[in-house]
Amino acid sequence: MTRLAKPPSPPPLTIWAVSDGRAGNAGPALGLAEAIQRKRKAQVVIKTIAWKGRIGRLPWFLNPLPLRALTPESEIAAPWPDIWIAAGRATLPLSMRLRAWSKKQSFVVQIQDPRMPTSPFDLVVAPKHDRTQGDNVLPITGSPHRVTAKRLKADAARFKAIIDPLPHPRVAVLIGGKSKAHNLSPERAAAMAHEIELPITQEGGSVMVTFSRRTPESARAILSSRLKHMPGYVWDGEGENPYFAFLAGADYILATEDSANMATEAASTGKPVFILKMDGDSLKFRLFHEDLERLGAARPFGGTLHKWKYKALNETDRAADEVLRRFDERLIP
Template sequence: MTKDRGAPPSVWVVSDGRAGIENQGLGLAEAMGRERPIDLSVKRIGWKGALGRLPWWLHPLPRQTLAPGSDIAPPWPDIWIAVGRATLPLSMRMRRWTRGRTMVVQLQDPRMPTGPFDLVIPPRHDRMKGENVLPILGSPHRVTAERLAADYARFEDQLAPLPRPRVAVLIGGKSKAFNLSPERAAEMAREIETAVAAAGGSVLVTFSRRTPEAAKAILASRLRHLPGMVWDGEGDNPYFAFLAAADYVLVTEESTNMTTEAASTGKPVFVLKMEGESLKFRLYHDELRELGAARPFAGRFEDWTYQPLDETGRAAREVLRRFDARSGVG
């Protein structure tokens, strides 16, 4: 079937459905949609049995081994945006299946040769290079001024009366390189409590799915007596409302997503030390510090200004530029 050349390009965002992964693809696609109309679809995939744990090269017939509900079938999109290891067996074959008609964009470092993809968009601290590689600082995300304002409006009655400075506290958790033990959680709570009390402000605390339960309980109990809100996991997560309301943002160092989102607000971002070490993350935080976006938390709040980070918009414009070039537009 011939596509109407005047129609908006069809864009699929493909992932295994985990929110932190899917939101990277959606963030990029939505940024493209702010540049021009697109026809966006979200595709969530799974694999039969234990296939999802196998490396990409051990999926000889990926479409036949997808779990029920994985809607991956023609008509194929104009632009395929995939994120996460689970998508690799499909992404690496998409150009062959579509005879090159679909532009294949893979987010994150695929840890495989980049030849099967039209464009790979990894974090800069992964130090990937190549003609079809566009490194960005951090990761794509869905934070916009409009979204922050809309979410703030939903929680305004609870947030507006809180004393300033309002401090958003974004707590992640255990990862390959980092951990948040009860001991570190107690130290972190004391550091935050002391600084907020000294400033006469309030806290806006939210946790991720990766936050260990023991650490969450300690931080919540230690910070709940301060003015503010501590999200208990019930109902809608006020994460974006907290970013909108905050004067300062504290974020744990292991989360590229949360740090990048915080740095997109233009507000001072302070990085909370976790247990563990990672050269890649040290390089990432060094870049944020050089841009003036973030500093290590030293137990007190400081004011400064910087140009809000917009790597998602930059990546979106580059995807569209390359799409136009391969389509003969312009």
């Protein structure tokens, strides 16, 4: 009996994760690309774009010839990818034209609210709190990210010497900083340090503190000096950030209210997440935190530590499933 030859396997997908390189954009783009790669054989290519002169500061509609305006290091040129995933305002002049450039061969995904008509994109993965609407919009809680059980385990092993000796309960403290809606003044930083110190001292626990690039130097110095006497580890900004190892080793997670990325990543662990108040206010962030509370993932920090259980947030995989579903449907004649 003649055996039928197996049909050849389809070639791996090519996925570009495109951003301006800022953590708040690069992380979500790469996180979604990697989630798709876990579900479908694919090659992920990171593309970091930059614009010549002041062109990057202009609105998308004042950049009519974006390929000419890119720096050579951006390396945006054909052959185009199967799936283009972009995040951030800087990518819009490219994303909105890619379907035309690729003759609709590239599936174009834009992360975050583009603040423009969504029709140039195949899919917009937008935070629910942005209230973006459209048939090609997938609203998710927070933003895509790179946190997985495998990554947490690997980073916990790499920082084992730092984390393992720390007494429980271990509290990861994720500090953001200045944004359009929020700030971290010296006065608020001092009050925050006191709020963090009291319950951890009462519980006999330890702190694991990490800062973002947006943390003001004055706030970083105050929080570092006021928490360094406690059992724990305060990352000084030198060397690799043990952020993921802190998420892995924590019993509780405190995250400042200015970052959807940090809170979403924290909520993906299934551990109790508390939101730390900052200076300023934002309706969109209030809606985001209310969404987290409805899901049971996070609560405002009231000065005490307490446990509860909830289903770990897994919005990145949900977004990846939707990308692949729509990508496959488009190929059906």
